[in-house]
Amino acid sequence: MSDEDREVLCVRCPKGCRLKLFIDENIVVKGQECKLGVDYGKKEARHPEREVPTTVKIKNARWPRLPVRSKKSVPLAKIDEVMEELRGLKVEAPVKKGEVIVQNVADTSVDIIAERDMEREV
Template identity: 40%
Template sequence: MKKELICISCPMSCPLELTIVNGEILSITGNRCKNGEIYARQELTHPQRVVTTTVACRSGLWPRLPVKTIAAVPKDYVTNVVTELHEVEVEAPVLLGQIIIENVANTGIAVIATRSLPHETVKE
């Protein structure tokens, strides 16, 4: 069986062609680097995504703080991760890389702040 995928590891977006026999990947072509092969194997067995979203931030320079999962979570968990983060509110100031949740949606993966957010009264 042939299967086509687009690699999403980088903006190159390589078109991959997989040859699959009895659920085993026999060959992967079209990738321009090793990440393409890693992505194809991962995507076929258990697809996963890094989630980026925001959480509420009290008395910050902005009312939302951007966050991300420090590693990819299973694709089926993306909605649960975002839903759980909708309920979270942090207090400014926040530092870049600060842990917001240790284990989001029981994935075992932490969520961190992707910027520093000063208190609303602090100016550069």
């Protein structure tokens, strides 16, 4: 395997085949037991992306933390940067579900949004 080749679990069913991804001009997937694995492996090989669920500090609310998530998935390699940007952040209640908390987080062109309403409680 070259440096770029990776191993990954297929997430398409509970079996969880261990896929070997040989990444070249073409992508070769090995280790799958059905064609779902080939499809998943090819998608996963080029641009692995993940959703980021986390919390940010919030003032004057029921809880000290507001749950937030990335509106779409972000590149896996960018997750640390996303977390770094959110770490120092502090918002203030009230907040509405779906409200944008950070625009274009870590230059991914993805927004971070609130997962729930948080009313003002002092």
